Amino acid sequence: MIVDIRQLQSTSSDILENCPRFRLLVIGNAGVGKSTLIRQAFKVNEHIAEYDSGEADINQEFTAPENERFVVHDSRGFEAGDSENFAIAKDFIKRRRNMPLQDKIHAVWLCIPIPLANAALFEDGIEEFINLRKEILGDIPIIVVFTKYDILVNDLELEARMSGEHDETALEARKVDKLDELCIQPLKEVAGSDILHTTVSTEEEYESTIRQLINLTTTSVEKFVASEAALAMMIAQGADIGLKVKASILIGKKRYWRGLAASVNFKGFTMSDCLSVIHKDIIDVWNFTDPHCHLASDQFKGLILKDLDKADEPMPKDPDMADLPCKAQPFEFGLATITAFLMLLAGALPPIAAGVALVEWVRDTYQHSNIALQRIMTYIVDLTCVMQILFLLAPPGPISRHIIKIATKAYEVACKNKVHLEIQSYCVSAIRRGEGDALETIVKVIEDHSIKADEVWGLRAQMGGPVDSKADEEW
Numbered sequence: 001m002i003v004d005i006r007q008l009q010s011t012s013s014d015i016l017e018n019c020p021r022f023r024l025l026v027i028g029n030a031g032v033g034k035s036t037l038i039r040q041a042f043k044v045n046e047h048i049a050e051y052d053s054g055e056a057d058i059n060q061e062f063t064a065p066e067n068e069r070f071v072v073h074d075s076r077g078f079e080a081g082d083s084e085n086f087a088i089a090k091d092f093i094k095r096r097r098n099m100p101l102q103d104k105i106h107a108v109w110l111c112i113p114i115p116l117a118n119a120a121l122f123e124d125g126i127e128e129f130i131n132l133r134k135e136i137l138g139d140i141p142i143i144v145v146f147t148k149y150d151i152l153v154n155d156l157e158l159e160a161r162m163s164g165e166h167d168e169t170a171l172e173a174r175k176v177d178k179l180d181e182l183c184i185q186p187l188k189e190v191a192g193s194d195i196l197h198t199t200v201s202t203e204e205e206y207e208s209t210i211r212q213l214i215n216l217t218t219t220s221v222e223k224f225v226a227s228e229a230a231l232a233m234m235i236a237q238g239a240d241i242g243l244k245v246k247a248s249i250l251i252g253k254k255r256y257w258r259g260l261a262a263s264v265n266f267k268g269f270t271m272s273d274c275l276s277v278i279h280k281d282i283i284d285v286w287n288f289t290d291p292h293c294h295l296a297s298d299q300f301k302g303l304i305l306k307d308l309d310k311a312d313e314p315m316p317k318d319p320d321m322a323d324l325p326c327k328a329q330p331f332e333f334g335l336a337t338i339t340a341f342l343m344l345l346a347g348a349l350p351p352i353a354a355g356v357a358l359v360e361w362v363r364d365t366y367q368h369s370n371i372a373l374q375r376i377m378t379y380i381v382d383l384t385c386v387m388q389i390l391f392l393l394a395p396p397g398p399i400s401r402h403i404i405k406i407a408t409k410a411y412e413v414a415c416k417n418k419v420h421l422e423i424q425s426y427c428v429s430a431i432r433r434g435e436g437d438a439l440e441t442i443v444k445v446i447e448d449h450s451i452k453a454d455e456v457w458g459l460r461a462q463m464g465g466p467v468d469s470k471a472d473e474e475w
Contacts, residue, residue: 008269008277011255012235012284019102019228022070022236025058027089027129028111029077033147036202037111040210042067043238045396058092066289066397069236073105078125086125090136097138106229107217108142114152114182114199121186130191141220143196145213146183150201196220207457211240218243235287241391242453247285248384249443256281257380260373260438261430271372272362275301275379282380286387288399295399299475302358303408304383307416308375309359333415334451334459337389340413341463344406374427377438381419381445386411388451392459393467400472415449 026034038044044064056076063071078086096105110130115121122130133142156174160166179199187197198216200209214237222230234247252258256265256278266274283295294300366372389407390399426441451459 008265008273010277010280010284011251012281015228015231015251016069016235016284019226019232021068021102022229022232023073023102023104023106024070025073025075025093025105025108026111027075027077027108028145028147029079030056032077032111032113033200033202034074034111037109037145037147037200037210038072040202040207041214041239042070042236043396058089067236067238067287069232069287077123078129079123082125086129089129093136093140097140101226101229104225104229105140106221106225106233108137108140109145109213109217110142111145111147112183113148114146114179116151116155121183122190127190130187130195133191133195139224141196141217141224143198143213143216143220144187144191146179146197146199148201149179149199149209150203150206152178152182153201204457207239208454211453214240214243235285238287238396240453241388241451241456244286244391245384245388245446245450248282248387249446251281251285252278252380252442253439257439257442260376260442266366267368269366270362271364271366271375272358274366274376275305275362278376278380279304279383282383282387286391288390288394289397290399292398294401294404297475298358299401300404303405304379304386305359305362306408307412307420308378308382309361310420331415331418331448333385333388333449334392334455336414337392337410337451338459338462340410341389341393341406343413344409370427370430373438374423377423377427377442378420380442381423381449382411382416384446385415385419385449392451392456393463395467401475402472403467405473405475406467419445419449 026038028034042064044067056074058073058075060073061071062074073092075089075092076085078089093105096103110126112121112126129136130144153175156171156178157166160171160174183199184197187195196216198209198213200206200213202210214233218230218233218237221233231247231250234243234250237243249257256274259265279301280296283290288295290296386407389410390403393407393410394403422445423441426438430438
């Protein structure tokens with residue numbers, strides 16, 4: 001079922017109407033790792049249409065059917081004497097600079113393999129492009145991406161073992177020094193110190209290098225291009241869970257999470273209308289491959305609404321509970337999630353319940369009340385937490401109802417009651433004191449229950465592999 005919002009316009013739809021896809025220009029010779037880098041950054045399982053053919057046509061838009069939020073333009077490197085390709089690239093960029101935001105190039109990745117031995121870092125044409133980058137690109141951010149970092153590391157580790165001097169501290173220093181010698185200093189000699197650069201490997205254990213590239217790109221696009229394009233990148237990328245959480249919060253702050261306590265957005269609408277527009281904003285950010293619209297269905301909304309009424313029940317008569325959010329101990333959301341997931345797989349928990357129907361109160365007209373505020377706040381945090389768990393569990397490819405149900409159950413076991421108590425505590429305290437910031441509390445509870453980007457690889461390793469994406473079931 002596709003979410004139908006007739007009057008409450010979703011914030012994500014407004015942003016994506018202005019900039020529906022992140023547009024990236026990738027420059028580099030065949031064999032530098034461009035196609036693998038794109039698949040890692042945007043988490044697409046299939047080859048991007050015709051991208052792997054080896055024939056680079058900068059005017060062609062390369063897209064992936066399972067992720068419609070990005071488009072790639074490919075240019076081969078500029079070899080010495082190849083003035084035609086250089087001129088084509090310059091003309092292409094110039095034309096795109098004068099187009100609307102959705103058609104502009106939002107960033108350039110200049111991919112260069114880390115050279116072996118004493119090989120030159122740059123071809124003459126690439127060096128000329130770097131020297132003329134401000135004239136050619138204007139404000140478009142360019143990031144020099146030194147690829148195949150794992151090969152350099154492997155060579156240095158082998159060299160250390162063979163020398164019999166395998167000291168970890170010295171080896172780490174050697175990696176930094178060698179990278180500086182082979183890449184950083186030669187780049188500074190050509191470009192000065194004001195050009196962005198990073199090092200990547202597409203090997204699994206170097207996933208953090210992909211995240212670093214994505215973060216550098218997003219920050220630069222936000223600063224030099226447009227906030228909408230930066231949000232499009234956050235939505236399109238599939239490697240950094242932290243950016244997904246950040247984008248959810250940024251979009252929420254733009255409209256519907258702001259002013260919740262004052263009831264400024266929802267008067268005259270049903271609770272279903274209110275929750276549906278919030279729901280759409282959040283699932284749009286996470287950008288799962290969902291051809292059957294499982295995440296937009298009433299059945300999934302029913303799973304998120306499950307037990308929400310229990311949050312309305314009176315709190316325990318412990319005077320300290322009013323300050324629960326402040327007194328909460330540090331909580332490892334990722335670890336709690338994986339523990340719950342493994343218990344589910346081992347059959348140590350009750351079976352996952354079938355999908356539930358929407359509760360009756362969602363059909364009621366929104367009324368400004370403490371209960372309505374508490375329900376909306378709880379729904380936002382619950383859905384954001386479940387999206388994080390789906391990011392952790394789901395392999396590339398279409399999302400299944402089976403994985404969705406596992407994620408909602410894992411959240412229920414890991415910390416759902418704890419989250420509900422924290423939000424209820426805020427609402428009780430806000431009434432008693434006659435003040436409070438619902439937005440600030442939502443953000444704090446989400447941040448306290450967030451999976452950190454650098455935890456993802458280790459948590460997935462504890463899972464023992466991805467959940468079977470082919471296994472599915474009815475709601």
